[in-house]
Amino acid sequence: MIFFYSYIGEANEYFKKQQYDKAIELYTSAIELNDSVAIYYGNRSFAYLKTECFGYALQDASKALELDKTYVKGYYRRASAYMSLGKFKLALKDYETVTKTRPNDRDAKVKYNECQKVVKMLMFQKAIAVDDDKKSVAESINLEAMVIEDDYEGPRLEDGKVTEQFMKDLMEHYKAQKKLHRQYAYKILLDVKDHLMKQPTLVDVKIPDNSKFTVCGDIHGQYYDLMNIFQLNGLPSSTNPYLFNGDFVDRGSFSVECIFVLFGYKLLYPEHFFMSRGNHESVTMNQMYGFEGEVKAKYTAQMAELFTEVYNWLPLCHCLNNKVLVMHGGLFSGDEVTLEDIRKTDRNRQPPEEGIMCELLWSDPMPSMGRAPSKRGVGIQFGPDITKKFLERNNLEYVIRSHEVKAEGFEVAHDGKCITVFSAPNYCDTMGNLGSFITMTGKDLKPKYTTYEAVPHPPVKPMAYANSILSLFS
Structure with a gap:
């Protein structure tokens, strides 16, 4: 158990110093020792987000939720990965889960509302688009x-x-x-x-x-x-x-x-x-x-x-x-x-x-x-x-x-x-x-x-x- 705390504590310190690659390496070491702890994947997901490895961040967040469906930060991390990949509807679904789990969480509510605005805007843009007849801006x-x-x-x-x-x-x-x-x-x-x-x-x-x-x-x-x-x-x-x-x-x-x-x-x-x-x-x-x-x-x-x-x-x-x-x-x-x-x-x-x-x-x-x-x-x-x-x-x-x-x-x-x-x-x-x-x-x-x-x-x-x-x- 002491190895876990050592890896995670050291990884968190590297994360704070914005040395994300080193943090990822240490979170990975912790996962190799025990691959059934949701927070390890959640932390590594956050580090992957910071290094723009959005695919890996998505995989880790999903794995964390597979291990613990009540792990709220897992929904946060997965929503962020979806947002980065332009998958706004899927992000909205995860933010909605957070708001239902924590109805008094103001931060979650703000995130949900902002994401909802983006989804509505994209739906509106799609509704008014007429691809074949749309006049070129240049013209x-x-x-x-x-x-x-x-x-x-x-x-x-x-x-x-x-x-x-x-x-x-x-x-x-x-x-x-x-x-x-x-x-x-x-x-x-x-x-x-x-x-x-x-x-x-x-x-x-x-x-x-x-x-x-x-x-x-x-x-x-x-x-x-x-x-x-x-x-x-x-x-x-x-x-x-x-x-x-x-x-x-x-x-x-x-x-x-x-x-x-x-x-x-x-x-x-x-x-x-x-x-x-x-x-x-x-x-x-x-x-x-x-x-x-x-x-x-x-x-x-x-x-x-x-x-x-x-x-x-x-x-x-x-x-x-x-x-x-x-x-x-x-x-x-x-x-x-x-x-x-x-x-x-x-x-x-x-x-x-x-x-x-x-x-x-x-x-x-x-x-x-x-x-x-x-x-x-x-x-x-x-x-x-x-x-x-x-x-x-x-x-x-x-x-x-x-x-x-x-x-x-x-x-x-x-x-x-x-x-x-x-x-x-x-x-x-x-x-x-x-x-x-x-x-x-x-x-x-x-x-x-x-x-x-x-x-x-x-x-x-x-x-x-x-x-x-x-x-x-x-």
Whole structure:
């Protein structure tokens, strides 16, 4: 019994210090010694929630309730996992159970009411949606009606076009925490949408032998760290091409600034600046984790809807010199998937819960062989044998993906065949991780890693614009 108390007490201390991985390790040790105690699973579920392993959190909460149906925190944990996965009706059911069990619990009542509001809102949105006849937001935009005020002193498009000088002025403008005029912001979005609609789902990128090419991972609205990448590696240009591998927005509270800089460079250098869709370029993620709220605060709800239309056209992956495949998430639940299957995938939609598009955006590598259910509850986990088979089937050398925080900013796994790159240092101002980007030349495509620490940013906390419903997770 003393071992149990030692593990749990130590795990709880690590949890308080936000060292969640260590806490999970110790909760797991306690479970291995006695797998019939609901609170052990409940505690580990909470730690998994903090590390965004929502699938594992859901499994542990359900196991805790299987062991003890009266364990109220188990319902809390499971509801939080359901909320994180966008399964709001199931979350509501668990919160309802808590309120019935504890009718005088004010906190439970607040959680139930807030979750109920979300379910009602989603039901209303579904009721008024007319998918086939719904007019595109882009078609409703009237740029001429957006008058540029005389006192506007920010950057201006030249004849409606992005220029190198405009981009330099825009970045300085944003550093000073100023806003781009709405007419120019809308114009950039409309032009980017037109360009992306002409792109394939899988973009083939040719890198000349002696040319450098840079791949960046998640940025997550950390604008000042994005500026540091350009400081370290040079501004994008026709001779300094970049690929940003999804999750440009959410969590960080400068997501608007990040996305307009990235889209601006996409317009300025369309053949030398590339962007892959991430799992956070989606409606549900944007509603929960801040981007939608930030766009509404800095511009309008109409612009938030336009962003959704634009994100739907982002390519899902890129193939470098026919040898390196770059996607945000990872590989697939079946061995038969080919590059041609990816090319044929319809991407102009919200990410589905299964299939090629889902797995490209959500899957993660794991060290063990085979496949396993996703720790996130969406996509899959895939082992080194799965990577090897996919590469051999498609005549590829290795894959690059992002999607996961790594202490050093990158991780080389699966015998060097699966590389993770994550470019948001000190993620959410709490993780303490380094950021990283990858550079290579076309001649050998050998990856080289540059790591860096977070730089200071104005006193706006991450998640400042996030949906208040996230308070339910605590």
